[in-house]
Amino acid sequence: MQETRQQILEFLKRHAEATVQELSDELRLTSVTIRHHLEILRAEGYITDPQVQRCNRPGRPCYVYRLTAMAADLFPSNYCGLAESLLAALGGLEPAQRGAVLQAAGRHLAAGGATLPEELEARLTYICTYLRKLGFAPRWERDAAGREQLHIYNCPYEHLVPQHPELCQMDEIFLRELTAAKVERLSGAAYEGEPCIYRITWPEEPAPQ
Template sequence: MSIQETNTRKTIITILRTEGPMSAGDLAERIGITEMAIRRHIATLERDSLIYPTTIRQPMGRPAKVYQLTEEADDLFPKNYHSLMLDILEDIVRVDGEDKIKEIFDQREERLSAHLNELLDGKSLEEKVQTLAEMQNSKGYLAKWERKDDGSYEIVEYNCPIAQVSKVYPETCSCETNVFRRVLGTDVNRSQCLAEGGSCCVFKIHEIEEPQA
């Protein structure tokens, strides 16, 4: 894919974001390329689940086919959620004190653990590790898991969607580790942390050996 093609598709997405649904003909005229060329870009964007066609009624004639952005396309635009979250947590500390932050994350730990325990019930430790990594990956953590030669497991997260919050409130990291420990029912240690300057977050998981009779 050429840089020009990439830029054209970015332009299409930006136009649909700022000006709303638009037909292929209107997009071609707006950008200054042929309708045949615009349809090629539209096909690629549809394939990538970034736009989809819909029809709108017109005062006269047949309904018009227009294109608009999908929810997936919304992720392409910058977000500033971490600033909002930091502001909210700062206000909570100001009003109720720092102990309230711990209480909030304790409640979050309870809620997440209960939810995950239902999903992981009946699975082996390896199945739980795999499912947990897949769930983290679906949330944007770029997670992967593997079984080590010594029989232990490792979950590695190469991205942290809440890293900016975690740098100020390390309770978020402790909460995640505690949830992993509770739902896996075994020993979990975090050996690296993105929020603390690591290149990734690494969770080492060791199965607890049953005491011999």
């Protein structure tokens, strides 16, 4: 990120919003230069279009700029460190307590899904779409008997799973809740480059197509 634009973003992060004049005073640059950088940031999707705001003095209205949700990705985050700390705390629980937490986490992940379609192909498409949004890179296959298998080619927690294999247990719970079906893990470890393969058995399994 170019230095002046980085400074503008940091100012908006600290103050939530700013006018061209406020940015000009802060960075000691002309308003023309500030507007040039604001236009670039706006085109890149990091700041909003200028919004009219009532000024404390009479005259022309003030226009303020704010960060967009997309700009949040430009600032440091520590989600992985947070997850590592929570998982370390989880490891100190009794097995029954740990299982209850994983069960709740799996159900929470599945809760964002909607009611599954009745028609099989629509159901498979919906499940794949939902998993893709969560970063799983899924694909449906059928085995020699015509039963559905779910292949997962990306593990969203690949940096955590080697030290915390209980996340795989959470995923099985999540998939069971999401599909409303029996889920059996057959093989694989997506975090090691091999797809995780699950056999999905529906409560009333449709005939192979």
